[in-house]
Amino acid sequence: MPWAALDRADHLRHDPVALGALWAQSRVLLLDADGQALADAQRMPSTPRGEQLSEGPGGVGAATFLGLDPEGEAWFSLEAALTAFDAPQRIDLRSAATLWPAFPASVFAQARAVQHWRNRHRFCGVCGSPVAMQRGGWLGVCGGCGIEHYPRTDPAVIVAVGDGDRILLGRQSSWPERRWSVIAGFVEPGESLEQAVAREVAEETSLRVRSCHYLASQPWPFPSALMLGFIAQAEPDEPRVTEELEEARWFTVEEIRAAQARDDAAMDDGGPLLSPPISIARWLIEQWLARACATASSSGVR
Template sequence: MADAPSPFAFLDGALDRAEYLRSDAARLAALWPAARVLLLDGEGRALADAEGGPRLDAGADHADARDAAVLLGLDGEQAWFALPLAEAASPDLPRIDLRSAAASWPVREATAFAQARAVLHWRARHRYCGACGGALRFERAGWLGRCDGCGLEHYPRTDPAVIVAVSDGERLLLGRQANWPARRYSTLAGFVEPGETLEQTVAREVFEESAVRVRGCRYLASQPWPFPSSLMLGFYAEAEPDEPRANDEELEDARWFTRDEVGAALRGETRESGLLLSPRLSISRWLVECWYEAGGSAG
């Protein structure tokens, strides 16, 4: 029996990251001509075909670019790489952003796109050593930046963040940012700070953004979120029925929604609920669905 598809994007179809290959220059050179190559521009968009589908070139099409490519992993015996797009050579080629690709591409291509976007974003913004200012030289198939000046090694970073379905037992707490579409609300989220547990982050972020006090929480699931380089750690939290007060620096509004309002929004009945939820590609939407399906309680 086939595994059920994951409830949100960037999980299914992951490549074998083949860490052992990253230092094997001879093997990488042999794999390159037949490899699939995903090209991304400076804004993190991928080259697409005329219908918006995935365009994956062969390594042989970019014979002089192998040293600039990042190994994403293996699909069976075929290697996949990410390559920064030479803008001057291809100004008019069609592009697609990652959110759109997640909704329309096959899962393996969309998940590889997410991986490529995150690591190429790191490389583009970490070209120099933060300790001595020397230029970095990338090794291990693009996954290590080495400073020849001071010897410091630099690795891709991932920023952990919690995202939380907060309930008082009957209602769900959601917030909205000022630049979102009208009536769009989402679960609360925030980055983990140094020296802080995930549970402490949940309580702090919820209180900072809404003035609602968390009594306890539990972990549910995670999602890579390469916008640009986060890992979203999904939680359910039980909270006091405090009156929300949005932090103007974080949110435009925060409020409790009833189970009926959330159910109408999940069914697309936005006129009845006055509420728009995050798209299905996000763990935020899944957390809301879990809360609703559990009867508006423990998720």
């Protein structure tokens, strides 16, 4: 899963003088309290220069240094309420992921994830004292006990489960009507990724995974997950759902192709819908489909 990304430039985070020098000509992504980005009238990113906002990145780590783009231009993120700058639109991350080019969308994802962590770690979880941000906004230091706090990422497995001819998809009651997707869940303490795959599939569908292997990952800052994509083989039994899923069932190659065509044509004929194209869930479904078609073609040649 290729993603456009900034050079995080970790060596600059500990150098407030260098960050201050970059600020004036940097691009700044402004986020409101709900994590939405300020955007222009066309809902494209509104990224003022640092000099349009203030004389510097701010005291006590107000701005977060995100990194350098391929041209060497610095990028920061900042709470919009800390400035007098405004823009006509606000856009959430899911919408931006479908509307914006890959690079600014990835910057937004990074900024949103760090904002979520910072907003929930204003006070130390050990002693309750206020936490001050350092290293360009990537380190919180407790003013009481001195313990250091770093941004966290929650690993989650997401898996396309097949039985040789079909793929297993499930749906939650909170999803849009007729939406189906692959199985996913968070990795638990002391658990390997392979164990997490087998456990999640068993917990949600009562099916036994025979084998699995890793394919790719996708950062998923809703609010702070890293989705680790697998493909797996399971016993061809009928799934039995628990409270986590409303329904789960096997889909054939023909059904997945029809769902793809339905999505590509924006056609609403009442049939099943797949995960959005921006998600690793959809990519995993397409990987399974490509492999299933290749296997069928190979078998036909023989």
